[in-house]
Amino acid sequence: MFRRMRFNSFNSSNISVKRRTAVGATDFLRRDDKMAALLPAIERMAALQKDCATALPAMFKYCEILQFEDNQLVLSTPNAALAAKLKQQLPKLQETLARRGWQVHGVKLKVQMMKAAEVKEQMRALFLNEAAISAFDSLSDSLEQSAQNATLIAALKAMVARRREG
Template sequence: MRFNSPNQTRTAVGATDFLRYHDKLAALLPAVQRMAQLQQDCARVLPAAFGLCEILSFEAGLLVLSTPNASVAAKLKQQLPKLQETLAQKGWQVDSVKLKVQMMKAMSTPPVERRPLVIPAVGVDSFAELSDALEPTKANATLIAALKNLVAHRR
């Protein structure tokens, strides 16, 4: 579970309901709730830049966090004393924190809206005037040709 996962509530409710209604798995519910609470406490302490970090485990005072790359891990190392101190104030006995760099699934980005580029009629007329106003020198020849081509395609 990521610190900033948009589906935290829906997934957590579904998982706890599943665990609650199965006798053999019900023993896992306290551990799941404990990890969810630790996840929330870490999310409150760490800046938003660490949203892709995940808690891998927490056993015997050793908190293991995964990071998407070494750069994030290096920045997170600077935040560890603050994280440990704040978690200790909230009742978590974190003796040490270990970071693991792991490749994660990339967050899906919404598709970029493609819209056609439109030049208003006034702009096309201005390009036409510019192509006529330029001196027909060797240096301007390609520019004039490009402007006339642009005007021809836009009219």
């Protein structure tokens, strides 16, 4: 009645895992004539992006090349502040690219979010030894029981409880 459907001919006892690499991707793209025609342009843009990142590594962490035609380079920046800083560094960028063989006569900046910029820094975990925890515990016990101190006392007791649990 029901026929078993097989979607792939994969033998679980004979699995060979191949790592996917950039070389594997380019080999795949070279097999298709239409995709193979795009490879030189892709490689050229990747080389230009790499040279820009080498010239200004801190700036190009979140910047990308949008276009490079007629010796005009168009870059994307995630915000106006980075665009202003990058604008000051454009002569250095153009000079470095010229030394590497790129003829860049002009650079335009477009503010648009391309990569997710992680702005928030990770917080460090604060370590308190047992003497410090005991001092906070005794402080919470010694404070006057009033409406003004109630939230402070509750916060100190909660912190002491968390530190003693973990």
